[in-house]
Amino acid sequence: MYNSRRKPAEDVPMELTAIWSCSNDKCKGWMRDNFVFNVIPVCPQCQSNVMRDERMLAAVTNTSPSQIKI
Numbered sequence: 744m745y746n747s748r749r750k751p752a753e754d755v756p757m758e759l760t761a762i763w764s765c766s767n768d769k770c771k772g773w774m775r776d777n778f779v780f781n782v783i784p785v786c787p788q789c790q791s792n793v794m795r796d797e798r799m800l801a802a803v804t805n806t807s808p809s810q811i812k813i
């Protein structure tokens with residue numbers, strides 16, 4: 744699923760990231776799936792329903808326990 748090997752113009756590695764995007768056409772609200780803690784999230788800006796989507800975003804450190812190494 745990841746295309747992180749493809750080097751973009753900038754230094755920040757990009758990866759296809761699961762997001763939630765607002766279903767409201769007039770709203771550009773979206774959020775990373777990583778930061779969603781509700782089972783059924785709503786748009787942080789207009790409280791509309793959000794839909795699962797994917798987007799190329801700068802990779803961020805994932806703090807899920809499986810990646811924490813001491």
Ligand SMILES: [Zn+2]
Pocket residue numbers: 765766767770771772786787788789790791
């Ligand atoms: Zn919205």
